[in-house]
Amino acid sequence: MILPRDYFDRPTLEVARSLVGKYLVRDQGSGLIVGRIIEVEAYIGTEDKACHASKGRTARTDVLFGPPGHAYVYLCYGMYEMLNVVTEREGFPAAILLRAVECDGRLIDGPGRLTRALGIDRRLNRCDLTLGQSLWFEDRGTAVPAGVLNSHPRIGVEYAGEWAHKPWRFRLTTDLSTSRRPRTRLSASKK
DNA sequence: TATTTGATTCTT
DNA sequence: AGAATCAAATAT
Numbered sequence: 001m002i003l004p005r006d007y008f009d010r011p012t013l014e015v016a017r018s019l020v021g022k023y024l025v026r027d028q029g030s031g032l033i034v035g036r037i038i039e040v041e042a043y044i045g046t047e048d049k050a051c052h053a054s055k056g057r058t059a060r061t062d063v064l065f066g067p068p069g070h071a072y073v074y075l076c077y078g079m080y081e082m083l084n085v086v087t088e089r090e091g092f093p094a095a096i097l098l099r100a101v102e103c104d105g106r107l108i109d110g111p112g113r114l115t116r117a118l119g120i121d122r123r124l125n126r127c128d129l130t131l132g133q134s135l136w137f138e139d140r141g142t143a144v145p146a147g148v149l150n151s152h153p154r155i156g157v158e159y160a161g162e163w164a165h166k167p168w169r170f171r172l173t174t175d176l177s178t179s180r181r182p183r184t185r186l187s188a189s190k191k
Numbered sequence: 192t193a194t195t196t197g198a199t200t201c202t203t
Numbered sequence: 204a205g206a207a208t209c210a211a212a213t214a215t
Binding site: 084 | 196198
């Protein structure tokens with residue numbers, strides 16, 4: 001079942017937690033790429049200094065203020081495309097960053113790697129993700145067992161002051177994901 | 192108009 | 204510890 005717009009029209013933390021374990025499906029015309037969502041981060045409102053919408057409504061952040069269920073794709077560090085899905089009612093800016101998926105038994109760990117693996121770039125910015133075209137989310141009925149969903153502080157947002165340590169990153173504990181965690185994470189703790 | 196800085200990843 | 208690489212934000 002394709003996740004409909006109503007699914008994303010809810011409190012962002014609720015959507016983020018429930019999105020882990022769901023599936024991200026990419027259609028580029030030559031077969032589907034399906035990834036089970038392992039890790040996401042929530043960015044919520046203009047108060048959240050880590051959220052791009054904290055800078056106000058600009059050409060870049062406009063999509064965050066729009067209706068839920070749309071893609072927010074932007075370039076980071078000059079080389080990595082970041083995929084987000086917009087949440088909450090129109091007028092309230094919030095989104096969820098897709099950080100890791102499991103694809104054909106392989107862990108694709110990192111938002112830049114994820115978009116590269118699925119062939120996602122800024123051309124998909126503002127696309128409706130509830131139509132079942134190009135890119136969408138699916139609930140395949142697989143339940144996430146209790147106790148395997150952990151929350152952590154978000155990555156790379158040390159500049160965000162008190163907002164930096166909010167536990168708005170959600171990650172599934174799997175055999176795959178526990179094997180190769182840290183390192184790139186530690187380097188992000190620099191100023 | 193110029194400089195700084197990231198929702199990162201890969202190499203040394 | 205540093206490079207790669209660029210658009211948006213901020214300073215000038």
